[in-house]
Every structure is written in C-alpha cells, then in structure tokens.
Amino acid sequence: MQILALSTFPKAILATTLVQVIALGAVWALKGRDFLLRKYLGSLVSLAVGVLLATALLHLLPEAIAQLGNTPMLWFVLTATLLGLFATERVFSALTGGAAEPAGANTLTTREHHHGHHTSRPINLVFGGMLHSFVDGVSVAAAFTVNTRVGLVTALAITLHEVPHRLGDFALFVHLHVSTRRAMQLAVLVGLPSLLGVALVTVIGAGASGATAWLLPISAGSFLYIAMANLMPELQHECKLRRVFTQIFCVLAGAALVLLIARLPGA
Numbered sequence: 194m195q196i197l198a199l200s201t202f203p204k205a206i207l208a209t210t211l212v213q214v215i216a217l218g219a220v221w222a223l224k225g226r227d228f229l230l231r232k233y234l235g236s237l238v239s240l241a242v243g244v245l246l247a248t249a250l251l252h253l254l255p256e257a258i259a260q261l262g263n264t265p266m267l268w269f270v271l272t273a274t275l276l277g278l279f280a281t282e283r284v285f286s287a288l289t290g291g292a293a294e295p296a297g298a299n300t301l302t303t304r305e306h307h308h309g310h311h312t313s314r315p316i317n318l319v320f321g322g323m324l325h326s327f328v329d330g331v332s333v334a335a336a337f338t339v340n341t342r343v344g345l346v347t348a349l350a351i352t353l354h355e356v357p358h359r360l361g362d363f364a365l366f367v368h369l370h371v372s373t374r375r376a377m378q379l380a381v382l383v384g385l386p387s388l389l390g391v392a393l394v395t396v397i398g399a400g401a402s403g404a405t406a407w408l409l410p411i412s413a414g415s416f417l418y419i420a421m422a423n424l425m426p427e428l429q430h431e432c433k434l435r436r437v438f439t440q441i442f443c444v445l446a447g448a449a450l451v452l453l454i455a456r457l458p459g460a
C-alpha cells in the first residue's frame with residue numbers, strides 16, 4: 194500500500210502544530226505552579242511510557258513489517274536507531290557539560306538534579322530540544338503516511354512525552370535566570386523544527402514513495418529509546434509503594450489507550 198506523502202501533508206502539519214500548541218499551552222498554564230507539576234508529573238511520565246511503548250510495539254513495528262517484510266534489514270535499522278540515539282546523547286552530553294540531552298525527555302526533577310552537578314547553558318537545551326522535536330516531526334509525518342489512525346496514535350505519544358519534556362526545560366530556563374518571557378519564546382523556538390521534519394518526510398515521500406516506510410522502524414526505535422532510556426529511569430527514583438502502584442496503573446492505562454485506539458472501527 195503506497196500512499197503519497199503529499200496527500201497526508203495537511204494532516205501531519207495540523208497534528209504536529211496541535212502537539213506544539215498543547216505542549217506550549219501546558220507550559221503556559223503550569224508556569225509558577227510547581228506544586229501541581231510535582232504532584233502529577235510522575236503520572237504523566239508513566240502514561241507517556243505506556244503510550245510510547247505500545248505505539249512502537251503494537252503500531253509502528255507491525256506496520257513496518259507489513260510494508261517492508263520481516264527482513265534482517267528492518268531489525269538492523271531499529272538496532273542502529275537505538276545505538277545511534279545512545280551515542281548521540283552521550284557525545285552531546287559530554288560536549289555540553291551534561292545537562293542537555295538531545296533526544297531526552299527529561300523532567301523537572303532530573304533537570305534540577307543534573308543542574309546540581311553540571312553547568313549548563315540555555316543554548317544547549319535549545320539545541321538539544323530542536324534536534325529532538327525534528328525527529329518527532331519526522332515520526333508524525335511518517336506515521337500519517339501509513340494511515341490516519343497510526344498518525345493520531347503517534348501524535349498522542351509525542352504530546353504525552355513533550356509536555357513533561359517542555360515543562361522540565363522551561364523550569365530549567367527559569368532556574369538559569371532566563372526571563373519568563375524569553376523562556377516562553379525559547380519554548381516556541383524548540384518546537385519549530387518539528388514542522389521541518391514533516392516537510393522533509395513529505396519531500397522524501399514525493400520523491401520516492403515507499404521510502405517513508407523505512408522511517409517507521411526509526412520512529413519505533415526513537416519511541417522505545419525515549420520510553421526506556423529517558424523516562425523509565427526517572428520513574429525508578431520513586432520508592433513509595435502507593436506512588437509505585439500509581440506509576441504501574443498509569444503505564445498500563447497508557448498502553449490500554451493505544452490498544453483501544455487500535456480497535457476503533459473504521460479507523
């Protein structure tokens with residue numbers, strides 16, 4: 194099934210813009226209300242873990258196999274994505290002094306924790322965030338070339354991890370004595386490359402239809418990495434049993450949500 198990326202471009206742009214608006218809206222609504230953030234951050238990150246894992250393993254990879262066949266090349270691309278993200282993050286982290294992680298979705302607590310040990314500059318956070326949101330845009334656009342349902346699930350997965358990611362960045366900007374107004378502007382700037390990612394996929398899809406299917410194992414790898422390397426380690430800091438149960442419940446709820454969308458009739 195080859196669908197021209199051109200025809201899905203408006204949907205992908207709309208979904209990507211919506212993701213950014215929601216993420217920025219959350220930052221705007223929660224600025225100066227750290228108590229709310231601290232209360233619900235764990236649940237939000239847990240929900241994101243469930244949605245990201247289920248989207249990668251129940252939507253993106255099965256769709257990649259359906260389109261490309263269960264070939265060693267597909268699994269090679271997935272492995273290369275995971276190792277590539279690890280290498281990029283490590284090198285970037287070493288070069289910039291530790292706090293900024295390009296593909297990371299660090300939350301407030303970890304950012305503050307890191308800040309205690311490293312000197313970080315807002316420019317590093319902005320650069321890392323821009324790189325990350327570019328990959329997010331590529332994922333959304335590639336998913337919409339499969340079908341609208343996979344596109345929407347992917348956009349949901351990105352929204353749920355972008356909200357804590359942006360909140361964490363914003364808190365750190367303010368912590369680094371960037372003015373609230375400037376921090377808000379930087380938050381907008383960080384999201385812009387996602388639109389560029391959509392445009393790139395559209396150009397690739399228009400040039401070689403079918404090539405976009407190879408972006409699916411890359412999106413899947415990026416989601417698996419964010420869930421397991423960036424988000425899960427943060428959840429592992431929690432030691433109160435009641436909160437651990439809340440985490441487990443939210444992870445399962447996230448996965449269930451994705452399954453539910455998968456079973457929507459006619460989608």
Ligand SMILES: [Zn+2]
Nearest residue numbers: 329351354355
């Ligand atoms: Zn993201």
